[in-house]
Amino acid sequence: MLQCNNKEQSTAIFATLNLKIEQLKNEIKERHYTEQQILLLNKNLEQSINERTAELQHKNQELNRFLAELKSAQDQIIRSERLASLGGMVAGVAHEINNPVGVCLTASSHLTQQVSFYQTLYHQDKLTRNDLEKFLETASKSSTIIESNLNRAASQIGRFKQLAVDQSNDEKRFINVKKYLTELLLSLQPYFENTSHTWNIICDKALTIETYPGAIGQIITNLISNSMTHGLVDIDNGEIEIKIIQNKGLIQFHYKDNGIGIPLHDRAKVFDPFFTTKRNQGGSGLGMNIVYNLVTGKLGGNISIENKQSNGAYFFFTIPESL
Structure with a gap:
């Protein structure tokens, strides 16, 4: 029990106690106010997160719709190119x-x-x-x-x-590579009309693979069209050579012409969509992009532009011998 015989001391002690009590009350009020602010902030933060989540979901839906439209447009372009090849x-x-x-x-x-x-x-x-x-x-x-x-x-x-x-069709089947490419090139004779250009296929007569021949046909057609439109347009006695080699489960295609070649500053953009050096002459810039997509997507291979000759274009691509 607190005892004090001095009245002044007792008064001072009670004054101090009252002050401490007031300080505690103020601290409790401040803490309560802080807790209320934290609860309010949490509530606002939760609402902000919900709003942001809803916005992101909406953006994601728009992105998925855009990607679907882009895929549909790409498929339409590929079909159009396929029909053009068929034409x-x-x-x-x-x-x-x-x-x-x-x-x-x-x-x-x-x-x-x-x-x-x-x-x-x-x-x-x-x-x-x-x-x-x-x-x-x-x-x-x-x-x-x-x-x-x-x-x-x-x-x-x-x-x-x-x-x-x-x-x-996109059906997969077995083909004799040299026979198939020879028949394809014979059907593309209109490209060589009124020119002295020639083509040559170097391939083992017995080489047979399981693949998507329509994709290979469109790749070769687009490469030949590219050679005729860009590489050999001002060249006499143009030559196109397609060499096919079987190597460790892969089929290597070496496609080259003796045309004017591809400038170094354009090589990195050749496979980009809509890139063309003949925009004002009807070029769409989609042919080589379709070639890239067919090789890397449909056929599961790789394609590159080689720099192994002083003139002409040289494309090298590989595909599995069986899909």
Whole structure:
């Protein structure tokens, strides 16, 4: 028990105690106020986080919608390029078929005339043994010409049918690489019309792989189109070489031409979408970007621009021999 005999001392002690009590009350009030402020801040922070989360979710939905639209646009562009390649093949096949069909028509017309001539002799009782032998010889030669050229046209149509299927579908199948590329290049003859440019395929005749031939066809078509449009446009006696090598489970494609080549400052941008040096001449800048996407995406490979020759363009890409 607190005891104090001095009144002044007692008064001083109680004054001090009252002061301490007031200080404690003030501290409690300040602490309570601080706690209220913290609760308010937490509430505002939670509301701010919720608002920010909702905003981010909305932005994410917009981004997903944009990516879906971009993917759809990319698919549409690839389909358009595929149809453009198919259109080039149609022109090539039409060109290849026109000649044998024309020969057949000429031979058939000549045979019809000969039949009419010898029928007239027969009805006039003027047909001799020698005439009959001449007619049979003419009919035999005409039939042989017609048959061989119809077979040639049928072969062209059969080749085109498979190429058209490959270009329009994304189905995987086994192909003989040299045979497939040879048939593809023959269908692309319109690219070489009115030029002295030539092409050569170097590949093992027995090399067979399981892949997406439509993708390979579009890659080679776009590379040739690029050579003809950019590299060989002002070149005489242009040459395109496609060399294919099988190496440790990979198929290596070496594509090169002897054109003007690709400037160093453009090489890093060749595969960029919409990059073209002929914007004012109808170039879309999508051909090489599609080549890159098909090699690295559809075929699971890699592609690069090589710098191993003094002139011309040199593209090197690898794909698995089996997908």
